[in-house]
Amino acid sequence: MVNPLKPLVRIGSYRSVPFGLLGMAITAIPFPIALIPAVLIPGDVRVKMVYGMLAMGLLVALAGLPGPMRRVGVWFANQMLGTRIAQPPPNTKVAWAERWRSAAWLLAHTVLGWALFGLGSFLMLGFVFAAVWTGGGGSPIQVFGEPVTVEPGTGGLWTLPLALVTLVVIAYVLIGFTRLFQYCAVALLGPSAAERVAAAEVRANHFEQRNRLARELHDSIGHTLTTSTIQAAAAAELVDSEPRLVRKALGTIEESSRAALEDLDHVLGLLREDRSSREPERRLIEAATLAERARSGGAVIDYELTGPAAELPATLSREAYRIVQEGLTNALRHAHPGPVTVRVAVLADALRIEIVNPLMEMAATSDRGGNGLPGLTERVEALRGELVAGPAIDGEPLWRLVTTIPLRSHA
Numbered sequence: 120m121v122n123p124l125k126p127l128v129r130i131g132s133y134r135s136v137p138f139g140l141l142g143m144a145i146t147a148i149p150f151p152i153a154l155i156p157a158v159l160i161p162g163d164v165r166v167k168m169v170y171g172m173l174a175m176g177l178l179v180a181l182a183g184l185p186g187p188m189r190r191v192g193v194w195f196a197n198q199m200l201g202t203r204i205a206q207p208p209p210n211t212k213v214a215w216a217e218r219w220r221s222a223a224w225l226l227a228h229t230v231l232g233w234a235l236f237g238l239g240s241f242l243m244l245g246f247v248f249a250a251v252w253t254g255g256g257g258s259p260i261q262v263f264g265e266p267v268t269v270e271p272g273t274g275g276l277w278t279l280p281l282a283l284v285t286l287v288v289i290a291y292v293l294i295g296f297t298r299l300f301q302y303c304a305v306a307l308l309g310p311s312a313a314e315r316v317a318a319a320e321v322r323a324n325h326f327e328q329r330n331r332l333a334r335e336l337h338d339s340i341g342h343t344l345t346t347s348t349i350q351a352a353a354a355a356e357l358v359d360s361e362p363r364l365v366r367k368a369l370g371t372i373e374e375s376s377r378a379a380l381e382d383l384d385h386v387l388g389l390l391r392e393d394r395s396s397r398e399p400e401r402r403l404i405e406a407a408t409l410a411e412r413a414r415s416g417g418a419v420i421d422y423e424l425t426g427p428a429a430e431l432p433a434t435l436s437r438e439a440y441r442i443v444q445e446g447l448t449n450a451l452r453h454a455h456p457g458p459v460t461v462r463v464a465v466l467a468d469a470l471r472i473e474i475v476n477p478l479m480e481m482a483a484t485s486d487r488g489g490n491g492l493p494g495l496t497e498r499v500e501a502l503r504g505e506l507v508a509g510p511a512i513d514g515e516p517l518w519r520l521v522t523t524i525p526l527r528s529h530a
Contacts, residue, residue: 126294127287131201135235135296138199142232145225149178176226183225186213189308192224196304200297204308217311224307231303235296242289249282347372367415402436403428403463406443410461418451419458426465435470435524438498439463442472445495446520450476453518465526470504472522478510499524 126132157171182188189207196202207213213221351372403424410422431439443463450459457477464471492508499506504524511517 127290132294132297133290134200135293135300138195138228138300139232139235139296141195141199142228142230143236145182145229146175146179146233149175149182153178176230179229180222180226183222184218186218188225189213189217189221192221192228192304193308196301196308200301200304202301202304204305205310205314207310207314214311214313217314220307220311224303227303227307228300231296231300235293238292239289242285242292246282246285246289249279249285401440402433403431403439403443403465404436406440406463409444409447413447413451413459420447420461421458422461422463424463424465426463428463428465431465431470431526435502435526438502439470439472439524442495442498442522443474445498446472446474446522449492449520450474450518453478468526470522470524470526472520472524474520475511476518478516478518495520495522 153171153175156174157167160167160170162170183192193204193206197204207217407422407424410420413420428436443461447459447461453476460473460475462471462473495508496506499522502524504522506520506522508520509518511519
């Protein structure tokens, strides 16, 4: 059940008071200009007042047309009325339909501010009269500069409840104007359908960027950690018997770590919105280095690249490098020390990447959870390709990952 007295004790219910005063203050700026037609146009005082008010309303509406005024109006509404109106997307052109809505809001703000002042003053005057009557009358009071005296003996304590009721009415009027201000702000400053679409596009681009950065970190750092772990374990076993192989493994760990640091610096630069951050150049023809690093750690890698890989477009070549990197990382995690076969073929109309590794017992039951396979799927789908991953259909205990990417759309 709604408690009608609850809004009376909320400070936020009376936000209309300062906001209405702000609306009245806005009219002080165009007031001198609005006096010009009121003075020049012939007629009695009432006609001049009408022309002056119309000129005032026109000037206030025109002040709300500039694009930045929409953002200003949203900010003041959120701060003073407690609304949660979304700000228009930055660096976007404000359509004229939204400009007229902003003009209507500014005009409504000033009109409601003056209406609140007039109605509030009238009700407050009633409270003052009731308070004077409580003492029995006879005390003169000033009303708009004119003395008014309540006849002695016409009042009494019976007017005290009337004064209290008047105060409650004033409070509910302030509450009502607060709700009215909030409703008008949401209706006139709230995002339109076009602004909602623009905001959705900004959020989609933001999430796409975050997902891309997450994939970059997962692929580069994940591969480096996987190969470094394998190489460190192999080096620990050979530290006494084969120091030459240990030095080679440590050198490979250093080399792969430097490459991972370049990728990490690039990703961190994007997160900091550093425009000078450049993405490290990774090409498909360099994927053989990934296999070589894994071999130095004791992994058995059969890598083969056929076709004109150097002629691939830069974007496709870079993404293909990441696909090989992530596919090889997943294979090493699940197949080490078993052999891994990597076949990369640049065909006439497609790029085909196939990675096969033994299907270990734990890997067969785990369904390869994690972020690796979903990240690969996102990369391939973005390139309009297809990815198939799963146990070999011929019954052999193998896990096969096959990626096919068309070349026509990347020519």
